Amino acid sequence: MTRKLRMGMIGGGKDAFIGAIHRIAANMDGLIELVAGALSINNDIAVESGKMLFLDPERTYLDFKTMLEKEAKMPADKRLDFVTIVTPNFAHFEPAMMALDLGFNVVIEKPITFSLDEAKQLDAKVKATGLTLLLTHTYTGYPMVKQAKQMVKDGALGKIRKVWVEYPQGWLSKLSEREGNAQAAWRTDPKKSGKSGCMGDIGTHAANLAEYITGAQIEKLCADLNIMVPGRALDDDGAVLLRFDNGAAGVLMASQVAAGEENALKIRVYGEKGGLEWAQHEPNTLLVKWLDKPTEIYRAGGGYSFQSSYMTHNTRTPGGHPEGYLEAFGNLYRNFAQTLGAKIDGVTPSPESLDFPGTAEGIRGMAFIDNVVRSSQSDAKWTNFEI
Numbered sequence: 001m002t003r004k005l006r007m008g009m010i011g012g013g014k015d016a017f018i019g020a021i022h023r024i025a026a027n028m029d030g031l032i033e034l035v036a037g038a039l040s041i042n043n044d045i046a047v048e049s050g051k052m053l054f055l056d057p058e059r060t061y062l063d064f065k066t067m068l069e070k071e072a073k074m075p076a077d078k079r080l081d082f083v084t085i086v087t088p089n090f091a092h093f094e095p096a097m098m099a100l101d102l103g104f105n106v107v108i109e110k111p112i113t114f115s116l117d118e119a120k121q122l123d124a125k126v127k128a129t130g131l132t133l134l135l136t137h138t139y140t141g142y143p144m145v146k147q148a149k150q151m152v153k154d155g156a157l158g159k160i161r162k163v164w165v166e167y168p169q170g171w172l173s174k175l176s177e178r179e180g181n182a183q184a185a186w187r188t189d190p191k192k193s194g195k196s197g198c199m200g201d202i203g204t205h206a207a208n209l210a211e212y213i214t215g216a217q218i219e220k221l222c223a224d225l226n227i228m229v230p231g232r233a234l235d236d237d238g239a240v241l242l243r244f245d246n247g248a249a250g251v252l253m254a255s256q257v258a259a260g261e262e263n264a265l266k267i268r269v270y271g272e273k274g275g276l277e278w279a280q281h282e283p284n285t286l287l288v289k290w291l292d293k294p295t296e297i298y299r300a301g302g303g304y305s306f307q308s309s310y311m312t313h314n315t316r317t318p319g320g321h322p323e324g325y326l327e328a329f330g331n332l333y334r335n336f337a338q339t340l341g342a343k344i345d346g347v348t349p350s351p352e353s354l355d356f357p358g359t360a361e362g363i364r365g366m367a368f369i370d371n372v373v374r375s376s377q378s379d380a381k382w383t384n385f386e387i
Helices: 018-027 043-052 064-072 093-101 116-129 143-153 182-187 198-214 309-313 325-345 359-376
Strands: 005-010 032-038 082-085 105-108 133-135 160-168 218-226 237-244 249-255 266-271 274-279 285-290 296-299
Touching: 005 018, 005 064, 005 325, 018 032, 018 325, 032 043, 032 064, 064 093, 082 093, 093 105, 093 116, 105 325, 116 359, 133 325, 133 359, 143 198, 143 266, 143 274, 143 285, 143 309, 160 198, 160 237, 198 218, 198 237, 198 249, 198 266, 198 359, 218 359, 237 359
Parallel strands: 005 032, 005 082, 082 105, 105 133, 160 249
Antiparallel strands: 160 266, 218 237, 237 249, 266 274, 274 285, 285 296
16 A cells, blocks of 8 residues: 555544544554544534544535535545445445445444345445445454464364353443433434344344354354333343354353443353353453363463464554454454555455455344344244344
C-alpha cells in the first residue's frame, strides 16, 4: 500500500457505543483514514459528530443514500475505499447492498443482517461484485484464539470430541429498555433486533467462536430460550445442545440476565489427546490441558516456539503487555486493510491477512438464530441446522 485507505461510516455518531470502537480499531495501524460519514439519523447529532471528528463539512451527510451517491462520484484520489456500517440490525442490509452496488467494500457489524434471506442476498452481491466484506466477529481477532484454531487444525488435540462455550452477561437483568437505556431498547425490540434477543446478540458470537476454533460446523441443535425478565419481548437467556459435523458434541450457553457478569465469554475444546481453554477476561492466556501431563499455560508475546504465524501476525506487544478487545478489533481491521491494499496493488494477500470473517460466517450466524428459535419452539429433541 502506498496510501491510507479512505473510510466512510454509516451510524456511529457521538451518542453511539460501537462507532467509537470501530474508529479506534480502524486507526490503530495507520492504514485507514475516516473521511466521510452519515453518522446519525438525527441531523443535529450527525453534524455535531462530524465536527467532533474533524470531517470536512461537505463530507458530513444527513443520510447514507446521499453519502453513497455523492461519494461514488468523487474522483479516484478522493473516493471512498470502503464503508463501515454500525447501525442496529434492521438497518444493515440496505446500506450494505447500495454500497456494494456503487463499488464500495464493506465492514459491517454482526449479526450481518436482519434475516437469513438478506444475508444470502448480501453474499451473492459480494460474490458478483468481487468486493470484500468484513463482518466484525471481534473475538476471532484475539491472538490466542487464532493460536487455539491452529493447534486444533494441526491435530495437537487429536480428534475433537467436546466443546463448551458460554457467554454470560448481566446488563439486562432489569427491564432497562423501559428505563431510558437506548442500547437495551433496540436490542430487545423485535422490529429492530430480529426474532431473537440474547441468542442473536451474543449467542451468535459464541457459536461463531466454536466453529472458528474447531473448524467444524454445527449440523444439529437442541435449544431452550427463555424470557426471564417479565415484560421483555425477546429472549434474554438460553442454552443449546450442539452436534458438529466432525462428530463432536457441544453445549452453548448465553445469558444477559446473569447478574454480576460483564462479558464473560469462555470456550473449552477437548480432543482425544487434550483440551484448550480460553476466556476473554484473560485473553493473553491459553490453557492447554494434556491427558498424560500437567496443564500448560501459553501466553501471547514472548516469541515462544509454540506460536503459530497466525498468532504472531495478530500480536502487537511484547509478553506481559495485555492486549484486549480494542486490539482484537484492530486486528480485524488491519487484516481487512491489508487484504484491500494487496488487491489495490495487484498482489495476493497473505493467508494471515485473509483470516477475517465475511459473508459465509454472516449466513451461518443468521441460520443459527433461525434454527435456535425453531428448535426452542419445537417439541423435537434435535433440529437439523438448515441454511
